[in-house]
Amino acid sequence: MTITYDDVKKAQETQSKIIRKTNLEFSETFSKICGAKVFLKNEYEQKTGSFKIRGAYYKIKSLTDEQKSKGVVAASAGNHSQGVAFASSIENIPCTIVMPKTASPAKVAATKGYGAKVVLEGSTYDESWEYAQKISSETNATIIHAFDDPHVIAGQGVIGLEIMEQLPNVDEIYVPIGGGGLVAGIILAVKEKNPNVRIIGVESSSYPSMKESFEKKSLQTVKGNSTIADGISVKTPGKITFGVVRHQIDEIVTVDDSDIINAMFLLMERSKAVVEPAGAVALAYILKHKPESGKTVVPILCGGNIDMYLLGQIVSKGLSGMGRMLKISVLLKDKPGALKELVDEISSINVNIVEVIHDRLSTDVSAGSAGVTISLETEDQNQSNELINHLQGKDIKFEIIS
Template sequence: MRGAEVRKTPLVYSPTFSRMTGSEVYLKLEHRQKTGSFKIRGAHYKIMTLPDNEKKKGVVAASAGNHAQGVAFAASAEGIPCTIVMPKTASPAKVAATRGYGANVILEGSSYEESWNKAREIAAETGACIIHAFDDPQVIAAQGVIGLEILEELPDVDEVYIPVGGGGLAAGVLVAIKEKHPGVRVVGVQSSRFPAMKESLDRGSTAPSGGGTTIADGISVRSPGELTFAIIRELIDEIVLVDDSEIIGAMFLLMERSKSVVEPSGAATLAHILSNPRPGKKVVAVLAGGNVDMYLLGQIVDKGLAQTGRLLKVFILLPDKPGALKEVVDEITSANANIVEVVHDRFSSEINAGSAGVTLSLETQGAGAADGLVRHLRDRGIIFRLVT
């Protein structure tokens, strides 16, 4: 593989998000990078710099998906054996893509940490070189090129927002930016479910933190790296948290307004900017990856429509007789709402004999129109329950 395989990704100004926040918002499109994320940068550089005798033994890595694909692609291009350990909860799309790049994929554990332990066992048994997802000097250095690219195109940037899991991307970008422009504010963004780096900084030392479920699997890391922690502790201006609902909103807007499919971890930066605008500032959101599961993508669209008031679900209990549903449909139509789905239920235990439960999915023109529809139905004496 030659260095040309790693792309210099675009940095684009977003009029839409700038208008929404009062800032000048620029998007660093790492989701358009080879293999769909910034991870190829570190994996490529690390593997290219391995001595030939180590390459012959192959490489092994642990990853929830993006690092896996980067390592698999780089190893395949170099013609060396590659084993990737992924959590059993990893996105099926990312597992399939990693195998598609020629790697031997082993599903082990329910978290990155458990997969990492398995990768270490394999390395000890086979002599393969471990390509760490974030806690490696060469990986960190390669990710830092993103910071240099941002400064090259936008030297007067005020703030840069970076997603943080184990901290490799943040550490690299921090070193690159602070070395050249120490006045630029660099902010790390973590999932509120996995705030390991933030809590480690608060304590002054690394320790496991977080857990549960989040759609942002790429930054679901319970223990930050030692190298990355040391760099981030010295250079970071702030680490902030976002929740899944904020990420969903950002992903939805990126699809609709920017025509960009960005995975949850990659959209975390924009999610924070949209929820915490910085008027008058020139800000960059690093959109770190675009490898999103298609099933999840469908859910994001539905939830995004619901968040913006453009999708309303109501449950109505009707007498099971001809014309009952038509009366409701006529009232919905008169309020300029569109029915996109109708689900009947006559058999659930809470549905009395002689009745039918109907769940209607309704498309409206926005939150104001949705509120107007709800008032209209109530004014007409229709008894219903909001599902969303």
């Protein structure tokens, strides 16, 4: 089935009463950092916390009454599962979601909360997908693919129509890529309105499947490596999505986890926005590789469903990566006032002490000594360096842990 601009327009009409038109927000902070006019497309504000509801809803609305009576089934570790579950609840049809056994308990609970039956099967998405196909063959339930489906692609493409309505003079749109449903839809919507708008796809460097496919001009499967951006960890792009992307995308680029962490941290601190790793990759790229000065650019922040435990790590790693978190280990004489003297020296540089761990009993701490590990928050790397030089000048022996 060929997907066209008209299909995206139909999807927009279908979505209009249910799906939010998300904000396109100018960011003074990121514009200053990048030297370009940066507008954030806030899809993390969408219902279910992700753009995925757009395609899932449009696909489910397209089903016949007979198909709806037999229900739907999907495989997903997170956002797609919640989108399909929510869309199914709106249409009041049976819904089964197959999720990997390694899926986040929070995402499993959220999916169940939308009324879906959740089946935990397999340790990877691919294994869950195989089981979803088995359920479909046994029950005749319709499979709602996460990205490689014409209706899903058209539904995601409505984001592109919204951007063109909200910012007609946009020069470049940066789009996260997993299986390619979002970027394919954006291409169909935007290039019809203005073929001069550049569409740049952004993948995790751990899963560059669309980039490799684009460069080799045929579908490629990558092995994949560990990454925090699990929402775009796709080994093989979709056949339909690749068919759109290979002919019309302007560029495909990649970012690594450190870039993503930096973007997520800055979004939280500067914009008060909680965005998941996969949702932050587009901004991560333009923060590191600045757009041409003066360009008007839109990074799509496509989701905000993040595990709370990961969120704490992002804050710590973000502070550390910017030179604003310093952890040191000091071996002190175990005598009254020794710790106070150390704290006084740290305080003299106006550095904030976040945590102190005092240890006398570990085997690597000699008798008559005490090991102290101190976590410190500084203004920036310069203040961290100032503290290090100050402690060295006071002949305080310490080791930098991170």
